[in-house]
Amino acid sequence: MSDLTLAVLAADRLESLAAFYAGHLALRPRFSKGSRWARRVLSGPGHEAWLLGWLPGQGTELHDHGGRGRPAAAAVAVVSGRLTEYTVRPGSFPTLARAELAPGGVATVDDRTVHAMRNDSDEAAVSLHVYSPGLDAMRTYLFDETGLAPSKIKRAGEDW
Numbered sequence: 001m002s003d004l005t006l007a008v009l010a011a012d013r014l015e016s017l018a019a020f021y022a023g024h025l026a027l028r029p030r031f032s033k034g035s036r037w038a039r040r041v042l043s044g045p046g047h048e049a050w051l052l053g054w055l056p057g058q059g060t061e062l063h064d065h066g067g068r069g070r071p072a073a074a075a076v077a078v079v080s081g082r083l084t085e086y087t088v089r090p091g092s093f094p095t096l097a098r099a100e101l102a103p104g105g106v107a108t109v110d111d112r113t114v115h116a117m118r119n120d121s122d123e124a125a126v127s128l129h130v131y132s133p134g135l136d137a138m139r140t141y142l143f144d145e146t147g148l149a150p151s152k153i154k155r156a157g158e159d160w
């Protein structure tokens with residue numbers, strides 16, 4: 001008997017699941033004035049889905065999806081509003097790439113990516129995120145002219 005919880009889903013599967021859940025789950029997003037609102041809404045074989053609500057100006061720090069266990073790959077589907085993703089392009093002099101995500105758009109994030117997501121618009125936004133394996137922690141990073149440096153480990157259920 002195989003242990004499906006150890007399976008890690010491929011990027012195209014994550015993308016399909018994020019789009020499917022965004023369109024088919026009964027989503028009841030909320031918003032928090034303090035920071036983005038996040039809740040795990042589904043746990044499936046080798047993956048889990050989170051629903052996030054973002055007020056204008058809210059966002060994450062630069063982060064990866066590791067911290068305790070194996071880093072997670074992810075797919076992000078925008079349900080409503082617009083989000084901006086900032087992705088670190090590694091190299092001798094790392095840079096940040098910026099991408100806009102509109103409703104219906106799905107972005108994939110591999111297990112080595114360091115990125116941040118922000119609602120840079122004037123309207124609230126809702127997004128559905130699928131992680132494989134499930135997300136138990138995120139490692140945050142500082143980024144300046146000297147490069148990229150790990151900062152903190154933030155744990156699901158404790159820090160967000």
Ligand SMILES: [Fe+2]
Pocket residue numbers: 063064065074109115
């Ligand atoms: Fe992320």
